[in-house]
Amino acid sequence: MSDAPIGVFDSGVGGLTVLRELLAALPCERFVYLGDTARLPYGTKSAETVARYACQAATALVGRGVKYLVVACNTASSVGLPAIRERVPGVPVIGVIEPGAQAACAASRSGHIAVIATEGTVRGGAYQQAILRCRRDARVSARAAPLFVALAEEGMCDGTIAREVARHYLEPLFGRPAGETPDTLVLGCTHFPLLAGPIRAVVGSDVAIVDSAATTARAVREALRAAGIERRSGNGSVTFLATDGRERFARVGGHFLGRDIDPREVELIDL
Amino acid sequence: MSDAPIGVFDSGVGGLTVLRELLAALPCERFVYLGDTARLPYGTKSAETVARYACQAATALVGRGVKYLVVACNTASSVGLPAIRERVPGVPVIGVIEPGAQAACAASRSGHIAVIATEGTVRGGAYQQAILRCRRDARVSARAAPLFVALAEEGMCDGTIAREVARHYLEPLFGRPAGETPDTLVLGCTHFPLLAGPIRAVVGSDVAIVDSAATTARAVREALRAAGIERRSGNGSVTFLATDGRERFARVGGHFLGRDIDPREVELIDL
Numbered sequence A, B: 001m002s003d004a005p006i007g008v009f010d011s012g013v014g015g016l017t018v019l020r021e022l023l024a025a026l027p028c029e030r031f032v033y034l035g036d037t038a039r040l041p042y043g044t045k046s047a048e049t050v051a052r053y054a055c056q057a058a059t060a061l062v063g064r065g066v067k068y069l070v071v072a073c074n075t076a077s078s079v080g081l082p083a084i085r086e087r088v089p090g091v092p093v094i095g096v097i098e099p100g101a102q103a104a105c106a107a108s109r110s111g112h113i114a115v116i117a118t119e120g121t122v123r124g125g126a127y128q129q130a131i132l133r134c135r136r137d138a139r140v141s142a143r144a145a146p147l148f149v150a151l152a153e154e155g156m157c158d159g160t161i162a163r164e165v166a167r168h169y170l171e172p173l174f175g176r177p178a179g180e181t182p183d184t185l186v187l188g189c190t191h192f193p194l195l196a197g198p199i200r201a202v203v204g205s206d207v208a209i210v211d212s213a214a215t216t217a218r219a220v221r222e223a224l225r226a227a228g229i230e231r232r233s234g235n236g237s238v239t240f241l242a243t244d245g246r247e248r249f250a251r252v253g254g255h256f257l258g259r260d261i262d263p264r265e266v267e268l269i270d271l
Helices: A016-025 A047-062 A074-087 A097-107 A119-124 A126-134 A147-154 A160-174 A192-203 A212-227 A246-257 B016-025 B047-062 B074-087 B097-107 B119-124 B126-134 B147-153 B160-174 B192-203 B212-227 B246-257
Strands: A006-010 A030-035 A068-071 A093-095 A112-117 A139-144 A184-188 A208-211 A237-242 A266-268 B006-010 B030-035 B068-071 B093-095 B112-117 B139-144 B184-188 B208-211 B237-242 B266-268
Touching (some): A006 A016, A030 A047, A068 A212, A074 A097, A074 A112, A074 A126, A097 A112, A097 A184, A112 A126, A112 A160, A119 A126, A126 A139, A147 A160, A147 B147, A160 A184, A160 A192, A160 B160, A184 A192, A184 A212, A208 A212, A237 A246, A246 A266, B016 B030, B016 B212, B047 B068, B047 B074, B047 B119, B068 B212, B074 B093, B074 B097, B074 B112, B097 B126, B097 B184, B097 B208, B112 B160, B119 B126, B119 B139, B126 B139, B160 B184, B184 B192, B184 B212, B192 B208, B208 B212, B237 B246, B246 B266
Parallel strands (some): A006 A030, A006 A068, A030 A237, A112 A139, A112 A184, A184 A208, A237 A266, B006 B030, B006 B068, B030 B237, B068 B093, B112 B184, B237 B266
16 A cells, blocks of 8 residues: 555646655655646636546546545645545545645744635635635635736746735735734745746734645655555655646646656556 | 528537627528537647537537528537538538638738637648648748637736736737747637737737638628528527536627526537
8 A cells, every 4th residue: 555656736837846845745646647738727717627627637637546645736625625625535535725835824924825726726615614624713814816927837936926916915915014024925826936026025023924734745745654654665756647738737847846857758548 | 401500510609709790780680699608728739529510410400490500610610511511411511720720821911820729620630721722822820829829718808917918929929029920810710809919919900900700700791691591581589509618608608699588598419
């Protein structure tokens, strides 16, 4: 069982920021990463459609014999987890919302936490609820920041446009008198860590910026250890699956994973 | 036959700019507009996937008894027309590329024509080929401008960010010595007419800006007349079909159509 792979699922390549942390935390594990590139993005789609697509992806990964399933997509984690768990009852499933909310609550002194995410994640309210479950005195300001997704996909992660877009989304939250601004910002979409530079320039150095990737990786490691199914020796590996566009997956995905991906490493599948 | 509806298909709401011109040109016709909102955007997807999705949409519209099919999506027109025509052999099909190319060739004095479009449309090369078929001395400079799609969807069609993005994409084409710049710009994506303001500000007043919407509408009218199947009396109508997200279709689509859409007007279908 410990030799079985870990499935990681995302709407596209954004979840590779989560895979990157998983690889660092669990170097002996075998990973199967599935990006639903034929139907991305999920962030602008309805909860029902996202849940349906996510269940199909989960079924495909369970068909590859995974021992654990990581939903690396914030939108799918936000609106699809109950449906996914129902669909694959034999496999433990973790999303990125709970770990991200816990990281935010640990980082915040004042309890005033801002969340930027896709339209679907904000509308679903999962971050807001997870933060309040973890810390009842929290005050959450959530805002959709959809242009960040397009900027990260285009690799336009610094420069004038990225700075102006960061100001557009973040000044309404952070450009206020001291005492009224959040002290913590959750990057509630796997694309957003690539824009950490311009985001930091707007929010200033006193705000804690947290994302779910590292926290999720730690949570997965703890869960595998608790269940006695961590792979503790041997070389790790990654298999890439995508539903469309090998070349684009490799080209854009490389930025997110932090290493080059060869298009020949990417296997196309139908969902 | 003349009472049968005209099918209009797009990946989402962008094609409503084409529908708007069709409604003006053909006020007595009944239209069925289908936006594949569950799987948009097409512009970043592979040619094979776009063609497959477009064929499913064409089949659904033919199932509604359409007499004519307009592929209002530039990307689907660019890479999917042969496959669509094969799938629905009994129904005439028009795309937006040929009419747009003809409009550009008519507008250009120098024959140097720029095209901005999605990644898929530019990679497919259909505009480049259609322009050269229409005018053998033409010189075509094509460039993908994917952020324009996100800006138009967000309604961010003027202001600093839209201007900076327009400069980013267009200065490499138009910020050159006189004599080396195109005299005509094709807006090769249905989203781009919404950004005409900032685009005009970069290219200057001497460049002809053309899009496919009005030319396509005229071509459809001519074809219906030639076939003797134009509906010449009675009130026109529009039926909206979408594969996801009634509320978003109505909210975002209203900008593109130029009139309010009530979410209850939108019928959800599966493809």
